[in-house]
Every structure is written in structure tokens, then in C-alpha cells.
Amino acid sequence: MTYLMHPTRRSFLSTGAAALGAASFGLPAGADDRKQVNFQLSWLHSVQFGGSYIAQKSGYWSDQGLAVSLTQGGPNAPVEPPVVSGTALVGISAADYTAAAVAQGAPFKIIAVAMQKNPFAIASLSANPVNAPADLVGKKIGMSVSNTPVLQALCALNDVDINQIEIVPTQYDPAPLVSGQVDCLLCWETDLPVAMTIQGVDNTTMLMADHGYSVHSQTYIATEDSIANRRAELVGLLKGEIAGWNDYLADTKAAAVLTVDMFPDAGLDLPTQVLQAERQVPLMFSDLTAANGFGWFTDETVAANVETLALLGREVGPDLWDRSLLEDAHA
Numbered sequence: 540m541t542y543l544m545h546p547t548r549r550s551f552l553s554t555g556a557a558a559l560g561a562a563s564f565g566l567p568a569g570a571d572d573r574k575q576v577n578f579q580l581s582w583l584h585s586v587q588f589g590g591s592y593i594a595q596k597s598g599y600w601s602d603q604g605l606a607v608s609l610t611q612g613g614p615n616a617p618v619e620p621p622v623v624s625g626t627a628l629v630g631i632s633a634a635d636y637t638a639a640a641v642a643q644g645a646p647f648k649i650i651a652v653a654m655q656k657n658p659f660a661i662a663s664l665s666a667n668p669v670n671a672p673a674d675l676v677g678k679k680i681g682m683s684v685s686n687t688p689v690l691q692a693l694c695a696l697n698d699v700d701i702n703q704i705e706i707v708p709t710q711y712d713p714a715p716l717v718s719g720q721v722d723c724l725l726c727w728e729t730d731l732p733v734a735m736t737i738q739g740v741d742n743t744t745m746l747m748a749d750h751g752y753s754v755h756s757q758t759y760i761a762t763e764d765s766i767a768n769r770r771a772e773l774v775g776l777l778k779g780e781i782a783g784w785n786d787y788l789a790d791t792k793a794a795a796v797l798t799v800d801m802f803p804d805a806g807l808d809l810p811t812q813v814l815q816a817e818r819q820v821p822l823m824f825s826d827l828t829a830a831n832g833f834g835w836f837t838d839e840t841v842a843a844n845v846e847t848l849a850l851l852g853r854e855v856g857p858d859l860w861d862r863s864l865l866e867d868a869h870a
Contacts, residue, residue, distance in 0.1 A: 576628045576772055577627040578608065579631065581612045581630070584802045584805050586795050586819070587819070588609070589787050589795065589819075590787040592797055592801055593783035595609060597786065599779035603776070605776060605779070610627065619645060622647070622760060623647070629650075632758050633756045634844050634848060635851055641855065641859060642854075647760045647761070647762060647763075647859075648766060649860045650759050651835075652836045653759070654819075655827060655840075656748035656821070657746075657753065657754045658746075658748075659752060659754075661725060663722060666741070667722060669723045672693055672694065675699060675703075678723055679707050679722045680704055680721060682725035688850075692851055693747050693751075709721065712731075716735075717740055729818050729819055730815070753844050754851070759780075774867045774868050785833060788823075795816045798816075835862075841860050845857060
């Protein structure tokens, strides 16, 4: 079974983080009487996973009888293999990656959704902004060609002719935009725009989720076997996550400080982590989570995902999502 690799976004923000390899962040002392659980993250350690760090540091998982090991991902550490093999109980992925893996036979379900809005954005300089998909016409956009289906989906959802946009293959870096080689960049809202802001570059972002691009990101995946046979552990892990992310929402700066303190060798810059933590809030928390709790999704949000995934060439049904564990965790 072949798995898609997660894109090398944010590598420019994570200088030195690769030295951590795929190492896990330690189990708590005296955890021998707790159930050992490995939680596979989707990328290198950063405040992107701040709520999980809080859950571990504050003992929220210990309260559930779990000793959770947080294993970082990265460009050479895809999430799906350790989850499907049982090495990890839960992994952080995204609906498009999970759909691709399921198409290849992986028995995955999405059991919770951290990012209510997909973080893909079009970043531009504020002097020449892209505020709506129609503004892309006649522009040069810097991006990885592997993300062409993403741009195609955005154009299809907004009746924009992609042939009127010039795609310029670029590395994942703000330099081509800042130097004027391109008019905009396809990126995550929480990385290249954050880097430019920290560097004093006045920039504008257009969040694709605000224009119909509905693909759940930072999703929690587990196998059907784990859901059937390790349900209590899954619910306990989700309970810890919920508590950790609620604390994150209450004090994003504290989450950033904790992240930098926990990973002193990861090359993380505190001002960058603080700003990233702030910018994640509107992606992860919404009226839906305010009413129902962290990680929530509905039949309506699932239907929107199914529609967008079809535009990406991923044919899935609503049964890819299973909300029952999340309901138990919030009960």
C-alpha cells in the first residue's frame, strides 16, 4: 500500500526540527499502570499541536488512565502507516489524505476534526491583494504543481477559468512573492503569512474555506478495528484533547510558550509560535464548536467535504466519518 506524503510546508519555519527525527515526546513518569498509547502527529513539533502538548503536560490523559506518547511526523514520516499497522492508535491527518488511503484499502475513519476551516489560503502583498477568487485572473501564482488540483477545485467552486491564471512552480517560501516574481502564493494561512508578518512584510490572505473549499484538516483518524476493540482508549484520548484545546483557546500565548519550552532543540521562534497560535483560533473554533465542543462535525459539514473531495478526484461517502466516539467524549 502506497501513502501520499504530507507536503513540506513550514520547513522554513522549522529549521533544526528535523534533528528530532520521528522521536516521540516522553511518556510521563510512573505511567506503568496506565495504558500505553502512541499518538502520531502529522508534522514536526510546533504550536500546531499546542492543545495536545497541554493535554500531556496537564495530565489530562493521565486522568483517563492513558500514558500517551506524541510522535512527530514530517516529510519522511507519513501518518497513515503507523496507524494502519497499529503502532499508533490515532493519527492526525486530513480528509483528502484519508480518502486517498481508504481508496487504497486502508480501514480508516475520521473520528474528530480539529480544524473547522481548511488552512489553505492565497497569500499576496497588501499593495496588490487577492481578496476573492476572481482576483486571481491574470495573476501569477507561486505553488507546488502537486497542489494544482486544489487550485482547480477553488476555481471550479467559484466559476473562475484556471487557464487565465499563470502557475509558477516555486519552493514553499515567501521569497518569490516578496521579490515580485509572483503575485500570490498558495500556502497555509498559519505559516508563510505568519513568516512575512514577523519579517515586517505587509500581506493579505484569502482563506479558501471562505470561498467554498471544504476539506477537513487536522483530522483524527483511527482504524475500524481500533474503534471496535479499543473504544475506551480512543474516547479517553479525545477527552484529553478536548481539555487541552479548550485550555489553548483560553490562553494561546501560554500554549506557544509551552511548545517552545517543550522542544528547545526544534529551532522554534517564540514570536512566530505566538502569532501562529493566534491565527489557528478562527480555523479551529467556531459557532459549531461553541455549541457542541471541540472537534465537532455535522452531516452538513461532511456533505460539503464530500462535494469538495469529489472535485479533488476523491470519491468518498459520509461513512468515512464516525462521530460516535466524539459524542461519547463530550457526553
